[in-house]
Amino acid sequence: MYRKLQNTRGPEEAFELPFEGKLCEENRWVLLANLIPGSEFEEEYAQNFSEEMGAPAKPFRMALSALIIKEKLGISDRETVEQIKENPYLQYFIGENSYRNEAPFDASMMVHFRQRIGQSLLQNINQKIVQQGRGFKSEEPNTKKSEEAERPKENRGKLLIDATVAPADIKYPTDVDLLNQARKTTELIIDILYKSLKGNLEKKPRTYRKNARKDYLKLAKNRKPSGKERRNAVKKQLQYIKRNLGHIEQLIEKGTSLELLSRRQYRNLLVSSEIYRQQQWMWSNNKKRIEHRIVSLTQPHIRPIVRGKSGSPTEFGAKLSVSCVEGYVFVEKIRWENYNESGDFISQVEAYKEYTGVYPESVHADKIYRTRVNRAWCKERGIRLSGSPLGRPPTQVSREAKKQAQEDERIRNEIEGKFGQGKRRFSLNRVMAKLHNTSETSITLTFLVINLVKLLRQFYCLFLCQFFQNIMILSRRINFSYELNNRSKAGLIM
Incomplete structure (x- = not known):
């Protein structure tokens, strides 16, 4: 459930601290807080939640600001939560009204923040931030039909x-290493499925996992294996996986169910079978490429x-x-x-x-x-x-x-x-x-x-220019008053 909060937070002077004083207006997190849009994209973010069911979700401002803090500081999710807990400026940045010596959320919520704030929403936020910082205005459609034809606009920029x-x-992928991971996954699934039929089966299906591991280590410990040795190692691992997949099909036919597997184990089984299909095709056809090739068992989209x-x-x-x-x-x-x-x-x-x-x-x-x-x-x-330009390059190129x-x-x-x-x-x-x-x-x-850092750097440049300009004006006034006093003293002496 998402509850749209009222924007009750005032400026940085209104942020309540446990000690006397107030937040510095020139702090980088205070300046960045003014650049980030708050309520404009909150409705789109609230579509991820139900209006009536569930616990109240964290505000959009807190979710987006926490992700920005993690990326800007280059730290982990857990360290991000600890930094927010210890720093009043970061608590002001995420939208808190006062300093609290406790974590605003658990570190696991960072994963949910990344899932809820998708790529399309971040692109819109990025465009809005740049438009506000640089004054870009998108071309609005004109509904009124003008009698005169519009003049073509000149290209700029x-x-x-x-x-x-x-x-x-991910680890640098190799065919033998990938097949070894798929083999161990199928062996684990056989162990889980066999437990439900342990009383009905006389013997557990043989997987030859000790021999398979020896064959894998034989190639893995070889620093410079030949192409023939790699091909033979791939062939052996393919045979082990083929036998394991056959055992899994037999266990399903005898009454066990894949519902015993967790969601992750079932997904790994599907990925392992696809890895076996791709590697078997490449080995049979002596190829090194295939469409939609999987290079990671845990991240098959890479x-x-x-x-x-x-x-x-x-x-x-x-x-x-x-x-x-x-x-x-x-x-x-x-x-x-x-x-x-x-x-x-x-x-x-x-x-x-x-x-x-x-x-x-x-x-x-x-x-x-x-x-x-x-x-x-x-x-x-x-x-x-x-x-x-296209074509043959000219013999002589002008300056x-x-x-x-x-x-x-x-x-x-x-x-x-x-x-x-x-x-x-x-x-x-x-x-x-x-x-x-x-x-x-x-x-x-x-x-x-990166865009926020550039906007912040430009603000500091403008601030320094204004600061030095005020110093120059002040020094001129001091020099003028000093010369005026000298002239008045010289007049009195005369």
Whole structure:
């Protein structure tokens, strides 16, 4: 059940502290609290709950602020709750009216917060924050029919687009290791199902788990196994899993039920059978690739993304398309399957028009985006796409063209820096969430926090400029009064 709370919290001066004093107006958490929208998205968040049944849920402001704190500080869920418990500024940030020396919620609630605040809601919040900070106004539809034709608006601004991968927190997958995990899962399920038929069966189905583990360790301890040794190890593990799956079918035929399994065990059984099918097909056809390949038993939604970069040619996680407008980043698409990011070019440019009301003057993108379709689409709308034109390069390149190419690459480096900031400073390089929806929430939240950090930095710059300007004015007044006193004294002396 969700109860919409009245916004009774006043400014930071009204926040009740157990000791004398008040919160500092220039604190970063006080400033960030003014940037986050509170009641505008509360109705959408309240749709996750019943109006009559259930215990009262935590407010939307508390859920969103707790996720922002975790991402900005780069800490775990438990540490986030402890930090909120000890810091009055963080309690003010999550919407409390007074300081309390107790945890506002349990650490397990952070998982529910990530499930309730989905990717689409975070995208809307991110757009709203940037619109308030930079004054972007989306183009509103005009219902009145004007007699005169509307004048075409001039293109303004620069749009930067690119794609990256957010690696998940999984062990580097190998075929033998994955099959070994599937084998142990099937052995555990056989043990559970056999207990219900222990009196009706003479012997327990044989799984040869000791021999299977020896075969696995024989390859795992070998530092440089040959291709033939790997293939033989995969074949043996496939045979063990095939026998175990056959035993499970026989136990079901003899009267046991899969209802004895927990929800997680049943899911692992389905994933193990799919892993066996994929690995058996690749082994039989001597292939190393298959569609929708599973690389993790506990996170079957993760796929290998071949990037071809030095150091990490293949990454395991979600692939996302990102746009950058005046230093602010927006996540346009998140997918777990590999795809060609050039297909998102038109949708990302149209999204820019929704943000600003006009098309960009230039689009700075990688070489993969510069297809014939995208070039023709940009030409119709008067948009300049960075990069050299198609065809054979000219023998002589003018200085202006070289300058323009260098300038385009310099501008495009900004979005690469945003990826570096997300992966080095925040959690984009290692997504710790285990579910596909919570992982998408964590990824989108990273870019929201990056935008908040940029807005906060701009506020501090404006504050410093105003501070130094006031100092200059004060020093001029002091100098003027000092000269005036000297002149008056000199007049008296004369």
